[in-house]
Amino acid sequence: MEQTFGSFVREKRMACGLSLRGLAAKLEVSPVYMSNIETDRKPAPAKEKLDHLIRILGLGQEDTELLLDLAAKSKAQQVSADLPEYIMERDIVRAALRTAKEVDATDAEWQEFIDRITRRGARGK
The missing domain is CATH 1.10.260.40 (lambda repressor-like DNA-binding domains)
Incomplete structure (x- = not known):
């Protein structure tokens, strides 16, 4: 259960x-x-x-x-409807968000992360 x-x-x-x-x-x-x-x-x-x-x-x-x-x-729903399931099903995502919150990650740091993930995704296509 x-x-x-x-x-x-x-x-x-x-x-x-x-x-x-x-x-x-x-x-x-x-x-x-x-x-x-x-x-x-x-x-x-x-x-x-x-x-x-x-x-x-x-x-x-x-x-x-x-x-x-x-x-x-x-x-x-506490966040956009497309996100809670993804966040709650993955321990590492919650850990990453908590870490970013603790260190007060900047917009530039988040953008760098997004760019890196996007480049990886583009290589896989």
Whole structure:
């Protein structure tokens, strides 16, 4: 069974020994809302709540990135409709985007990357 945002949160909550009501109280949401998230009847909450959830659950970098990836999958389109599947199916693409974000890649650096990939694609035709 594919892991979802809700199942991931439930797993991490239980690993921390928190009840659903306890997590809801710490996150300052209703237990019903928290239950709806864990059962995937509601998508992931807003970024501020996600950041708070990450702190409450004490997630490391790998689990934080997975939580954010699963949160994005749970929501309506957050980027152009042709991109989410490509991004979410490829770990290396997410890693590249996160790296570019961390180093604040410039437009020139992105254009250089695009040009390199485009040249490679043209050679293959």
